[in-house]
Amino acid sequence: MFDSLKSRGFRTPWHLRVLYLSTFILRTAFGALLLLISAYVAGDNGLLNVAIIAVPYPLAEMATANYFGILSDRTGRKPIIVAGTTLAAVVVTLYALWDNIWYLTVLHGIHGIGAAATVAPAIAMIADHANSEDRGRQMGWFDYSTFLGYILGAVVGGFLVELVDARAGFLIIAGLLGISAVMLFTLVHKEKVRAGREYHGGFAELRRVFRVREVRLMFPIWLIIATLLGIAITYLPIILLNEDVEGSTIGIMFAAAGVALGLLQPFWGKVSDIVGRIPVMAYGVLSILGIIIMLLFFSDYAFEKTGGVLEFHLVGIIPLGILGLGAGAFVPAALALMADSSDAECYGATMGLYSFALGFGAFIAESLGLGIIVTTGEEQAPTWLLYFAAVLIGLAVIMMMLFFVSTLIRKRVGGNKKAECE
Numbered sequence: 001m002f003d004s005l006k007s008r009g010f011r012t013p014w015h016l017r018v019l020y021l022s023t024f025i026l027r028t029a030f031g032a033l034l035l036l037i038s039a040y041v042a043g044d045n046g047l048l049n050v051a052i053i054a055v056p057y058p059l060a061e062m063a064t065a066n067y068f069g070i071l072s073d074r075t076g077r078k079p080i081i082v083a084g085t086t087l088a089a090v091v092v093t094l095y096a097l098w099d100n101i102w103y104l105t106v107l108h109g110i111h112g113i114g115a116a117a118t119v120a121p122a123i124a125m126i127a128d129h130a131n132s133e134d135r136g137r138q139m140g141w142f143d144y145s146t147f148l149g150y151i152l153g154a155v156v157g158g159f160l161v162e163l164v165d166a167r168a169g170f171l172i173i174a175g176l177l178g179i180s181a182v183m184l185f186t187l188v189h190k191e192k193v194r195a196g197r198e199y200h201g202g203f204a205e206l207r208r209v210f211r212v213r214e215v216r217l218m219f220p221i222w223l224i225i226a227t228l229l230g231i232a233i234t235y236l237p238i239i240l241l242n243e244d245v246e247g248s249t250i251g252i253m254f255a256a257a258g259v260a261l262g263l264l265q266p267f268w269g270k271v272s273d274i275v276g277r278i279p280v281m282a283y284g285v286l287s288i289l290g291i292i293i294m295l296l297f298f299s300d301y302a303f304e305k306t307g308g309v310l311e312f313h314l315v316g317i318i319p320l321g322i323l324g325l326g327a328g329a330f331v332p333a334a335l336a337l338m339a340d341s342s343d344a345e346c347y348g349a350t351m352g353l354y355s356f357a358l359g360f361g362a363f364i365a366e367s368l369g370l371g372i373i374v375t376t377g378e379e380q381a382p383t384w385l386l387y388f389a390a391v392l393i394g395l396a397v398i399m400m401m402l403f404f405v406s407t408l409i410r411k412r413v414g415g416n417k418k419a420e421c422e
Helices: 002-007 014-040 046-054 056-075 077-095 101-129 135-163 166-187 202-209 213-242 247-262 265-275 277-297 314-327 330-340 344-376 381-411
Strands: 303-306 309-312
Touching: 014 046, 014 077, 014 101, 014 135, 014 166, 046 056, 046 101, 046 344, 056 077, 056 101, 056 344, 077 101, 077 166, 101 135, 101 330, 101 344, 135 166, 135 265, 135 330, 213 277, 213 330, 213 344, 213 381, 265 277, 265 330, 277 314, 277 330, 277 381, 330 344, 344 381
Parallel strands: none
Antiparallel strands: 303 309
8 A cells, every 4th residue: 555655656746835834824723712711701702702703704715716716717726816815814813902792703704804815815826736637736835734734733822811812822823824915925826817707706617617527526424524624623622511520621622633633634634645536535534424323322431521620531532532633535536536526627616616615614604503502501512513513424424425436436427527617
C-alpha cells in the first residue's frame, strides 16, 4: 500500500502549502472564537444566546458561497480569498466593542460572508493545481488544515478563556487572521483566470452543477455531515462550560479529538485516489455512525466528569479513537469526487456547492438546535441534540449505501458526465 502511495507522487506545490498554512491559521482563529463567544455571553440563558448569535453565520455563508466560487472563476482565486480573510479580521476586531447579543448576531452574519469568500475559491485553487491521481491527497491536506485548525483553535480558545479577558482574546484572534491575510497576499501568486463566461446568478449556477449525478447524490449526505459538524462546534463548548468543565480541559479534549479525527485525512484522500472515492466516503460515514453510537449509549465507558474535570477511561476511549481515525475519510474523498466530476473552467462554481452545503448544514444545526433548546430546556437539550445527530447519521448511512450500490450498477451500463460550464 505505502509503495503504491509513494509511486503515485507526494509533491505539493509551494503555493498550495502556503494556502494550507493560511487555512490552518484561519480555522484556528475561528475555533478559538467559538469558545470566546461562549464565555463572552455566558451566564443566564448562555446556551440560548450562543444559539441566537450562531444562526446568521451559516445563513450568510450559504447565501453567498456559490457567488464567490463563480466570481473566483472569473477574476481569480487569490483576490477573493484575501478579501474574505481580511473581512473576517475586521469583524473579529469589532466583536470586542460590545457584548450586546443582537450586535454580535449581526457581526457574526457578516463574518459568514468572509468565510464564504475563502472556502470555495481555496478548494478550487487546489483543484486547479492537483492532477486527478493526487487530488484526493491534496484535498485531504486542505481538510486536515481546516479540521486541525478548528481543534487547536478550541485549545487556544480554552486557554484564552482562562488567561485573558474575552475582549483581549478577540484582538488576539483578529491578529491571527491578519497574519493569514498577509501570508496569502504576499506568498500566493495570482493565477491566470480560467473562465470569462457570463454570470447567470447563484441558483441558476447551482442548477447547472446539480445536473451531475454524483453531485446530486452526494449533496444530502454532505448536508448531514455539515449539520453534525455544526452541532458539535456550536454547542459542545457551551454545554461543557455549563457543566463546569474547565476551559483548559475542553481545549485538551478537542486537541485529542483532532488527532483522532484529522491525522489521517491526507492518507484517506490518497487511498481514494487508488481504490475510488465512494468506498472511502462510505467508510467515513460508517465511522461517524460508530462515534455517535458510542457517545449515545456507551459514554460512561469512555469518560466521566469529576469536580469540573473529565476523567477518561481506556476501555471506551480506545474504540472511540479508532472510529475517529475513520471519520476523517469522507470529506477529502468527497471533495476530490466533486473536482473529478467538474470541468476545470467551473471548479469555483462546483466548489461553491461545498461551501453552500457547509453553510446550509450549519444553518440547519443551529436553527434546529435553537428549537431543541427552547422546547426541551437547557438541561435536557444536550441529550436531545445527540438523539437528533443519531437520526441524521442513520439517514446518511442509508443514502451512502444507495449511492454505493447504484454506482456499481451504473458502471456496468455507462459512464458519468462532468459538470458543464456553458
